Amino acid sequence: MKHGIRHWGPGLLMILPSIGLVGLFVYGLIGWNISISLSDEHGSIPVDTSGIDNYTSLLQEQRFQDSLENLATFTIVFLVGTLFFGLMWALLLERGLRGEGFFRSMYLFPMAVSFIASGVVWRWLLNASEGDDATGLNRLFSTIGLSGLENPWYSDPGWGMAAMAMPAVWQLSGYVMALFLAGLRSIPDELREAARIDGASEFRLYRHVIFPQLSPAALSALVIIGHMSLKVFDLIMAISGEARITEVPAVYLWGMTTIGDDAKAATIATILLLVVAVVVIPYLIFTSRWERR
Amino acid sequence: MRRIPLVAVAAAASIVLAGCGEDDGDGSQAGASNEVEVFTWWSEGGEKAGLDGLVQVFEQQYPDQTFVNGVVAGGAGSNAKNVLASRLEQGDPPSTFQGHAGGELRDYIAQEQIQDVGHLYEEEGWNDVFPEEVVSLLTEDDAIYSVPANIHRANVVWANPHVLKNAGVSQPPDSIDAWLEDLQALQDNGVKAPLAVATDWTQVHLFETVLIADLGPEAYNGLWTGETAWDSAEVTRAIEDYAALMEFTNGDRAGLDWPDSNQYMISGRAAYTVMGDWSYAGFEEAKLKPQKEYIWFPVPGTDGVFDFLADSFTLPVDAPNAEGTENWLRTVGSAEGQEAFNTKKGSIPVRTDADPQAYGEYQQEAMQDWQSDTIVPSLAHGAAAPLGWLEEITSAIGEFSSSKDTGKLQEALVAAAETYTGSG
Known part of the structure; x- marks a missing residue:
């Protein structure tokens, strides 16, 4: 009893304001959103579904399925792209390049630009015109004699969303590089030396010693990039605006609030939250176990 | 040492509470009694020029009222509509806002966010000068909900x-x-x-x-x-x-x-x-x-068909300075207001008594067609559906x-x- 309220009281008091604020503004509003998504608040839209029907009818909709498909393409390209470039740059820099600081900053800088600002520029770079009318990247290709590479970018029905992921890869690869670089630097030199003394080739050194040590960094990168990608909205609005061909759930949600269909917008928001939760929650469980060790 | 966190918590809590308290005074920025906040998405080009022309006439006709530009740019109006929807929901409407005649207006009427302005039509004699096709798109259950500013042709x-x-x-x-x-x-x-x-x-x-x-x-x-x-x-x-x-x-x-x-x-x-x-x-x-x-x-x-849309201004429920709004609407419906607005925006006036000589070559032709053609409402611009x-x-x-x-x-x-x- 000695360690009663005097023990945990101040600590609790300390975090009470943030518990209150987070409870109200995060979990309270999530709850409110879910209750709207189950309601029949469709504004002036003559649809009278409510409850779970809101979810089933949305999931059966071609338009929503298309938006999920677009999101999947975008996320895969975004993830693979950033992890590939991030790891490659980190490995190159880690080998003790001259002017490392310069390259590190150069790769990191795009992250400082907002998606909206870079989106405006990429909208022009990814212009779909070809031949004499080409601008942006297509123009560059035709000028340097690679006109075979000209393509419609995000206007392409099949792989448009992969082109849409290019600006995102450009912006976030440097960040992933920083994560990997920190991971690489935390590997003690003794491990490498021990492996070399045991006669491991450079390839086997990376394959069996370095990469396993990098998996926490890779997981962090995967989750951070993954959840950013699933919530993407600003980049797409800046590049193509409200176009069906590049629609993702967040853009669809926005369209529904514009016409006043609150229930449908809230339904999309809830599904989006669940999709992000699938990525983030296992990560949180994993890290809390890792830290307890 | 034990005391310090407690003091800090108390201080932090009081800051947070004070921060919350300050927000309560929100929503009064348009409270001054003679300000008319006009909400549009006309931020550039011919649209802005038209609005500026209208404001000039308004300030001449009602010098005691102050025009406040509540413009929200971008997205062909979709950004503005989002801002407007949330303001209407919070009970903080502008003095007046722009809405396309027809289906778009119906949404606001159904949600009881705008008021009948039929009395202005009687006072100003607009029933004689505004064409029936347009007024019927603004009317629901014998109440007229907005004042048209212009007519555009889509086809x-x-x-x-x-x-x-x-x-x-x-x-x-x-x-x-x-x-x-x-x-x-x-x-x-x-x-x-x-x-x-x-x-x-x-x-x-x-x-x-x-x-x-x-x-x-x-x-x-x-x-x-x-x-x-x-x-x-x-x-x-x-x-x-x-x-x-x-x-x-x-x-x-x-x-x-x-x-x-x-x-x-x-x-x-x-x-x-x-x-x-x-x-x-x-x-x-x-x-x-x-x-x-x-x-x-x-x-x-589509020769002989006039596929039309019209911008109009409304009187929102609980509008601050309703008298100022009514004065703005009077300017919008007046011959001078319509001329100042439409000569710059590329559209034609709603009033049938307007003088075609003041308008450009295309507009004179459109004014003739408006008189003789069959009139249908536009889909893409919210008039039809x-x-x-x-x-x-x-x-x-x-x-x-x-x-x-x-x-x-x-x-x-x-x-x-x-x-x-x-x-x-």
């Missing part, structure tokens, strides 16, 4: 005369079929994408004019009341014509907006573009010469832009019509 083809001349196309086509032949001739002559279009909504704009051309005005109006079936053979034909037209359009359409497609036509990359007559204000502002650098004619097959229906059609048209599947497009259109009219 206009803008064309580049040099490009047409080079390909030997001399006459404006009189039907969609004849137009398709001209487009083919242009393409054979080296104009790769002779018909310029832009992002999804401009494609809906084109589609609506094809519907009017193939169905005629009466059956087109029936689409919105449920009298014309969306799965009929006429609609199938219109969709096929539309698909044929889309074969002549630019592939980079998804990344463009309407000023870009207009520019394609002006620069000669395309020969035609179909856009409303706000284009005219843009061409005028760019000091382009009508008849020399650009020409216009009704969309083939509620916003939700328009959103569904826009999505289907956007899907068609990449899939090119006419059957799927018709299915989606039929499904949308079922939701909104209860019949196919």
Whole structure:
């Protein structure tokens, strides 16, 4: 009893304001959103579904399925792209390049630009015109004699969303590089030396010693990039605006609030939250176990 | 040492509480009694010039009122509509806001967010000078909910005369079929994408004019009341014509907006573009010469039909300074106000007693057509159908832009019509 309220009281008091604020503004509003998504608040839209029907009818909709498909393409390209470039740059820099600081900053800088600002520029770079009318990247290709590479970018029905992921890869690869670089630097030199003394080739050194040590960094990168990608909205609005061909759930949600269909917008928001939760929650469980060790 | 966290917590808590308290005073920024906050999305070009003209007249007519510009730019009005929706929901409406006559206004009426302004019509004698077709789009259950500022025409083809001349196309086509032949001739002559279009909504704009051309005005109006079936053979034909037209359009359409497609036509990359007559204000502002650098004619097959939309101003429920709003509405409906606004915006005045001499060449022609043509409401601009229906059609048209599947497009259109009219 000695360690009663005097023990945990101040600590609790300390975090009470943030518990209150987070409870109200995060979990309270999530709850409110879910209750709207189950309601029949469709504004002036003559649809009278409510409850779970809101979810089933949305999931059966071609338009929503298309938006999920677009999101999947975008996320895969975004993830693979950033992890590939991030790891490659980190490995190159880690080998003790001259002017490392310069390259590190150069790769990191795009992250400082907002998606909206870079989106405006990429909208022009990814212009779909070809031949004499080409601008942006297509123009560059035709000028340097690679006109075979000209393509419609995000206007392409099949792989448009992969082109849409290019600006995102450009912006976030440097960040992933920083994560990997920190991971690489935390590997003690003794491990490498021990492996070399045991006669491991450079390839086997990376394959069996370095990469396993990098998996926490890779997981962090995967989750951070993954959840950013699933919530993407600003980049797409800046590049193509409200176009069906590049629609993702967040853009669809926005369209529904514009016409006043609150229930449908809230339904999309809830599904989006669940999709992000699938990525983030296992990560949180994993890290809390890792830290307890 | 134990005490320090407690003190810090207390201090932090009081800061947080004080922060919360300050927000309560929000929403009073438009409280000053003589300010009229006019909410629009007219932030640039001919639209802004028109608004400025209107403000000048307002300040002359009502010098004791102060105009406050509540403009929200971007997204062809969709950004503004989001801001407006949340302000109306929070009970913090502007003094007046812009709304397209027709379906768009109905949404606000249904949610009881705007008020009857019928008494202004009586006081100012507007019932005699505003055409019935327009007023009926503003009326619900004998109450009139807004004051129209202008009339725009949507079914206009803008064309580049040099490009047409080079390909030997001399006459404006009189039907969609004849137009398709001209487009083919242009393409054979080296104009790769002779018909310029832009992002999804401009494609809906084109589609609506094809519907009017193939169905005629009466059956087109029936689409919105449920009298014309969306799965009929006429609609199938219109969709096929539309698909044929889309074969002549630019592939980079998804990344463009309407000023870009207009520019394609002006620069000669395309020969035609179909856009409303706000284009005219843009061409005028760019000091382009009508008849020399650009020409216009009704969309083939729609000669004698005026596909119209009208901007109007409303009196929101609980508007701050309602008297100021009513004065603004009086200016909007006055002859001077309409002239100052429309001569710059490219549109024509709603008042039938306006003097055509004050207007440009295109507008004089449009004013004549307005008197003689059959008038139909525009879909793409919120006059024909509620916003939700328009959103569904826009999505289907956007899907068609990449899939090119006419059957799927018709299915989606039929499904949308079922939701909104209860019949196919």
